[in-house]
Amino acid sequence: MSVLVACLAPLPVHAQAPADLAAAPGDVLYQASCANCHGAGGRGADPALLAFEEEVPDFTDCDFAAREPDADWIAVAHEGGPVRGFSEMMPAFRGALTPEQLQRVMEYIRTLCTDSDWPRGELNLPRPLVTGKAYLEDEWVVSAGFPVDGTGTGTAEFVYEKRFGPRSQWEVAIPYQWERGEHGGGRRGRLGEVEIGVKHAVFHGFESGSIVSVSGDLHFPASSAPEAAEPGEHTQPNGASVGAFLHVGQLLGEASFLHGQTGARVPLHEEGQLRAYGRIVLGRSFTSGQWGRAWSPMVEVVASRALGSDDAEASADVVPQLQVALNTRQHVLANVGVLVPATAREGRHVRLVAYVLLxxxxxxxxxGW
Ligand code: HEC
Structure with missing residues (x-):
């Protein structure tokens, strides 16, 4: 009876749920509190019956639903759309449903996407500055790095990533670098090696909090780079190469996480060097208040080693950093850190590194600001 009343009630300005639903399971709470806008089946109610223009999301669409973590959705349902930069037509249920009840509603909503091949958004860990992630992204990233003492090489990079299918992604990265002239005079810029890569998640488990991916990429010198700049100056960095990597993302409890990446880059020309890479990141996410902005301090250790030659040099860097969500929706993020050479320090500078991603x-x- 009370369910019927809720369904027939006019659209809520202040959300309400009947009091005797306190112990009800998620599907009953959903039908009583959410279905009159989100539809009994989760695809959205008939727009003709809704008194607002906003489009209601389709909870059965795995491509959309799987990537949104429960915590964000519970925040939206508890505090209302504006807490994540959405419309206020998505009402706040804080007066009607507890976070615990909303968790039950989410568990029901999760059953509406019936294809478990899509990795859950909880496994989308904050992006480190250097280490590649295991999670698949629809993202662009603009990053930059330069020596804090103003000498040496400055770098910038544009990365575009796009998912395809439940577990795959392709990406393109276009780096640019510039060097200070011999006597501190003018800067000379050029495109670095363009990268084209694909990534595929071979395993993901929501229960275990883990995701494992493999990726392959091709680096090739951008044709517009100068043949030979001037006598004594750099020409191409290294020429074409292919890379193969394994990526691991692991949640450690509620808010801590770990990334690992290992792999190698094989040159496609004679003078190039085979290089092996190992990277590990530990981090933790904090939110300001219960529903607020996310802050994620991380420490990254990145190492690489040339293989196969007699003077096989190796280097390791430590990169403390802080990622922070810039906007309310938390889909525009920035990360700032310093890359500190830990070994082979000679000629290597402490660098300031940062990115902005969308x-x-x-x-x-x-x-969503
Ligand atoms: C009065 C209509 C209405 C009711 C009732 C309602 N919603 Fe919504 N909801 C909306 C609208 C409209 C949006 C889209 C807002 C936007 O895109 O700006 C939305 C968006 C959302 C989103 C955000 C999805 C995203 O894009 O990330 C979540 C989560 C959500 N609703 C959950 C719920 C839950 C859970 C309930 C019930 C407890 C509920 N809603 C009840 C109208 C409603």
């Missing part, structure tokens, strides 16, 4: 699937850059 998870473009969640909206444009200027949406």
């Amino acid at each position: 998870e473009w699937f969640d909206g444009g850059f200027w949406e």
Whole structure:
């Protein structure tokens, strides 16, 4: 009876759920509190019956639903759409449903996407500055790095990543670098090695909090780079190469996480060097208040070693950093850190490194502030 009343009630300005639903299971709570806008089946109610223009999301669409972590959805349902930069037509249920009840509703909503091949958004760990992630992204990233003492090489990079299918992604990265002239004079810039890569998640488990991916990429010198700059100066960095990597993401409890990446880069020309890489990242996410902005300090250790030659040099860097969500929707993020050479320090500088990224699937850059 009370369910019927809730369904027939006019659209809520202040969300309400009947009091005797306190112990009800998620599907009953959903039908009583959410279905009149989100539809009994989760695809959204008939727009003709809704008193607002906003599009209601389709909870049965795995491509959309799987990538959104429960915590964000519970925040939206508890605090209302504006807490994540959505419309206020998505009402706040804080007066009607407890976070615990909303968790039950989420568990029901999760059953509406019936294809478990899509990795859950909880496994989308904060992106480190250097180490590649195991999670698949619809993202662009602009990053830059330069020596803090103003000498040496400055670098910038544009990365574009796009998912295809439940567990795959392709990406392209376009680096640019510039060097200070011999006597501190003018800077000379050029495109670095362009990268094209694909990544595929071979395993993901929501229960175990883990995701494992393999990736392959091709690096090739951009044709517009100068043949030979001037006598004595760099020409191409290294020439074409292929890389193969294994990526691991692991949640450690509620808020801590670990990334690991290992792999090798094989040159496609004679003078190039075979290099092996090992990278590990430990981090933890904090939120300001219960529903607020996410902050994720991380420490990264990145090492690489040339293989196969007599003077096989190796180097390791430590990269303390802080990632922070810039906007309310939390799909525009920035990360700032310092890359500190830990071994083979000679000629290597402490670098300031940073990126800004947009998870473009969640909206444009200027949406959700
Ligand atoms: C009065 C209508 C209405 C009711 C009732 C309602 N919603 Fe919504 N909801 C919306 C609208 C409209 C949006 C889209 C807002 C936007 O895109 O700006 C939305 C969006 C959402 C989103 C955000 C999805 C995303 O894009 O990340 C979640 C989660 C959500 N609703 C959960 C719920 C839950 C859970 C309930 C019931 C407890 C509920 N809603 C009840 C109208 C409603």
